[in-house]
Amino acid sequence: MDPHLLRTFVTVVRWRSFSAAAEELGYTQSAVSQQIAALEADLGLALLRRRPVAPTPAGERLLEHAAPLLLRHQAARADVLRAAADPVERLTVVASPLACTPAVARSLAQARLSVTLSTAGRERVAEQVASGAADLGFVDGIAAPSDPLRLPDVGAATGIGVAEDGLVVVLPAGHPLSGRRGLALADLADALWLQAPAAVPVERLREVTGVGGFRIGFRYDGDDLHTVLNLAAAGHGLTLLPSSVTAGVPLTAPRVVHRVEMLCDPLATGPARAVAERLGWSPGPTP
Known part of the structure; x- marks a missing residue:
């Protein structure tokens, strides 16, 4: 399969629109339609429904392979150029x-x-x-x-x-649990949590404990650690961080590390x- 046609297919599926895909790729809408038609002709299968735009079952299966294929194509090109x-x-x-x-x-x-x-x-x-x-x-x-x-x-x-650290729960000053010698994560499932790239994702907390809860009280999309700590100190939500970057109450259960x-x-x-x-x-x- 031509990787250029595959890239066009992935872009159309992502946007659910031929015109939006054409704008991102710098093609005309007609050119995008022709490329999708060429890919379908190559495979002998319909890959997209047109109204509304959505992948067929065959298109869904191709989509599962598309990202790794395109990534390997980029890697091969970069490796040749680097050499x-x-x-x-x-x-x-x-x-x-x-x-x-x-x-x-x-x-x-x-x-x-x-x-x-x-x-x-x-x-x-x-x-x-x-x-x-x-x-x-x-x-x-x-x-x-x-x-x-x-x-x-x-x-x-x-x-x-290359590194493993313990984890600490960062609590606001004066929090009732701040004097504990250790905390179990499952006991904090009802608390509000910070969601930030520079902190353990809330979804991961649910996975490692196997319990629900862990509601997001504040979302911060930046990656500045000081901002995360300031938000936690102000009471916007708890957060879990490596012990090497800040003080907090050590996490004692489950037995996980950063x-x-x-x-x-x-x-x-x-x-x-x-x-x-x-x-x-x-x-x-x-x-």
Whole structure:
């Protein structure tokens, strides 16, 4: 399948509109219609219903494969271009908001080269490494001790744990529970919580406890940790954070930790490989 046709198909499904997809892709609406028709002719199946625009059962199945296929296509293109380019001593790194631990920061400083670090959501970190948009990625989340994080299917990019911290519940000053020596998460299910990229997602709290509740009292879309702490201190909601970044009441149950994983292409060379090996990765010999 032509990846350009597949990309057009995914965009039409996302917008549920041929005209909106055409505007995003820079095509005419007629060109988008022709590309969808070409893809359907190639497969010999109808992929889209036109009024309203929605995928057929065959289109739904193709959609399941589309994202990984397009990502691998981007990764292959980036890898070829990188191999053909003149070597440049620079490193592009992407990290989720709480993933740049002191050990990660020190390792990047030891690289002694030009480093660009950007912040992205946890799933986007994996996608950027897999597509070649970033040389290295660092992603954080909560898991049982020594258990790997659950990451999306991003092709060849693999990860290794580089840090694990305990977790603390951040409470406003004067909260009745602030003097406790430890807290069980399930006991806080009826409280209001902060939802923020720089904090453990509320949905994850429900997953690890297996109970409902954990209502969102305040949403903050930024990734500034000081803002999260100020909101918690002002009583806008509780939040769960690594013990290495703030004080709070230790989480005693369930038995989970804040984990940081490094993501890297197994065939990485140069600065990316050097940083990865400093953090304990042994991806095998350079081809």
